[in-house]
Amino acid sequence: MNSTAEKVARKEWERVTEPDKVRVKVKVTWWNGMCLPDEEGKDIEEAVFSVLTFGDNHVIEKAVAYEEDVGNGRTTVKVLELNEYKRLIVKKNLLSWTLDIPIERDEQGWMRPKCYERVSSIPAPLMEAFLDGYEESIAITDAEERKIDRQSAILFSPSGHGVVDACEAVSLFCTLGNFWEKFGLDKNKLPTVPYREYLLMKIMMGKEGDSMRVKTHSKASTTMIAGAHGSRPSRGISIPM
């Protein structure tokens, strides 16, 4: 089997089976007694983070935000201290790893100070590599944003009939929206639905969508066009209001 395809499949499998976790694998090499990230390294270290939720981001942002004066003190802008943001991510969301430092958390789920003392004493490049991998799981790239712009313009246009090869955002929006509306299946329950049933339900939703479109388009126009032999209904495009 193609190893890239397998890698993608494994990653997707982890996302479906452990939707609340992000596993970051980093290739490393030991150099001068230090474990450092190395794209060609033979060893692999892994860190498991909890998925960054809206709540996590809200709490951390609030903790690291400060105000900067703009325009000679006429107004202020909210700025985030990015280094501190990352440090709090480690304290809040790093669950476990393959390194020999145990992760201990308090009742509220935050890393214990004593534990953080040891965790933060690993080589900075190694922790940066873990955090970069974690950030990749959150970030929306420019290319993705452009695709969302393009596809949503088509999807929400008055004459839009859906998009081909929907990107993740459009697919999530349509699939989750439809399944919730029709069957009350939410984001957490959908991955557990047998695939055959999922397919059947999706086919039926497609059929329903098609029939609704046909109904909309087959409405006879109420506009009459006057001609030499009397008047006839307009053949123009009817635009749903």
Next chain:
Amino acid sequence: MAVVQAKPELVQAAPQVPRVDERLMKPGKYEITKDTTFTVDIHLRLKEGRWLIMTGPGKGIDSHKAVFRMWTYDEMVELKKMAMSYDVNKRMHTMDQDALNRFKVQRFLMSWTFDKDNPRLKIHHVGGIMTDESWKAFVELQPNISTYILDEMNKVYEFNG
């Protein structure tokens, strides 16, 4: 008759003393200690009154070493916070690389061999940080030497060796 209630006994919270086994335990193999160092080799040849950087040792070449300690994640965050500022005009964070390099040298340059022949270049630390006088000695090196040391140092700190 009023009944005087006995004062509830205050539960003394146990002081947070690390466990004995934790105190005796050596740092794990991934943790940075004062011995986690790397060396920058500097090979110099004098030509027309200027020191040139050479690729390796050889005849007529002065070889020196500068020993740095690796930075931990927490130290990196602290130093980057100090060197980073927010540009209100560009509406973005900017990193003052010169300031960051100075912080790295002052915090992590443990020793070098330039003081062998010249005690004026001896590096002194107070509270684990290089003194400003020692920093002055560093910047008084020929710019090509100090730049070379900084580049080699950053190859490890920023580009993983």
